[in-house]
Amino acid sequence: MALPRHVAIIMDGNGRWARKRLLPRVAGHRAGVTPVRVCIEQCVRQDIAALTLFAFSSENWARPPEEVGSLMGLFLDALDREIDELQSNGVRLRFIGERHNLSQVLQQRISSAESRTAGNSRLALQIAVSYGGRWDLVEAARLLAQRCAAGTLLPQDIDESLLSSTLSVSDLPDPDLFIRTGGEQRISNFLLWNLAYTELYFTDQLWPDFDAASFQIALDWFASRNRRFGLTGEQAGAGS
Ligand code: IPE
Numbered sequence: 001m002a003l004p005r006h007v008a009i010i011m012d013g014n015g016r017w018a019r020k021r022l023l024p025r026v027a028g029h030r031a032g033v034t035p036v037r038v039c040i041e042q043c044v045r046q047d048i049a050a051l052t053l054f055a056f057s058s059e060n061w062a063r064p065p066e067e068v069g070s071l072m073g074l075f076l077d078a079l080d081r082e083i084d085e086l087q088s089n090g091v092r093l094r095f096i097g098e099r100h101n102l103s104q105v106l107q108q109r110i111s112s113a114e115s116r117t118a119g120n121s122r123l124a125l126q127i128a129v130s131y132g133g134r135w136d137l138v139e140a141a142r143l144l145a146q147r148c149a150a151g152t153l154l155p156q157d158i159d160e161s162l163l164s165s166t167l168s169v170s171d172l173p174d175p176d177l178f179i180r181t182g183g184e185q186r187i188s189n190f191l192l193w194n195l196a197y198t199e200l201y202f203t204d205q206l207w208p209d210f211d212a213a214s215f216q217i218a219l220d221w222f223a224s225r226n227r228r229f230g231l232t233g234e235q236a237g238a239g240s
């Protein structure tokens with residue numbers, strides 16, 4: 001069965017999960033930690049090399065300050081609680097996003113988690129926090145422009161592979177499988193460049209309800225896809 005090398009997930013629906021239970025939205029975010037753990041374990045168990053999770057978008061900063069504050073607190077707690085387990089499972093943890101917007105303490109905790117797990121190779125786990133696909137592209141453009149201005153790069157030498165290697169996720173294959181829970185069928189400023197040829201899977205299930213069986217259903221769906229990358233079905237070996 002064809003397995004994705006890289007899975008990217010928009011973990012959506014926490015607020016609605018809480019509202020259905022007459023709970024505050026933060027209860028939904030808290031309940032969303034378990035499926036994160038489950039997906040990480042599934043990737044490790046099934047030898048999926050990379051997992052990228054969208055936890056907080058550039059646009060999410062505009063939510064009510066209490067919700068933003070509790071999400072940041074939750075990231076800090078979850079990091080403290082899970083780091084030993086991640087380390088023992090051979091997970092290399094990295095954060096992608098505009099991290100100078102995060103509190104000093106969260107930035108420090110992130111840096112130390114990243115250096116502690118840097119030597120691991122079982123699973124490359126990216127957590128996107130304060131991340132936007134447009135931000136990522138703008139950062140890359142700025143970096144390349146600086147190199148041109150400094151005379152170390154010629155504009156005509158900028159190509160897809162150079163731009164790609166300047167983005168936040170540069171050392172991994174593009175996601176093969178994208179999963180979005182919560183019923184919306186949109187990208188919401190996630191990995192805009194990297195999702196160019198990704199298979200897009202949407203489910204109405206709310207993120208806190210997403211479990212190992214749900215993850216397996218998405219993997220089975222992926223295995224049934226016929227990826228052509230612009231070729232004809234015959235060229236791409238359809239039906240073979
Ligand atoms: C996803 O759940 C988590 C974040 C965006 C931080 P939501 O909080 O967007 O949940 P809904 O979409 O309101 O149900």
Ligand code: IPE
Binds near residue numbers: 011054056060184188
């Ligand atoms: C996308 O969810 C961002 C994350 C899950 C972190 P949103 O709930 O913010 O997306 P929209 O607003 O429905 O597009």
Ligand code: MG
Binds near residue numbers: 012014182
């Ligand atoms: Mg949402």
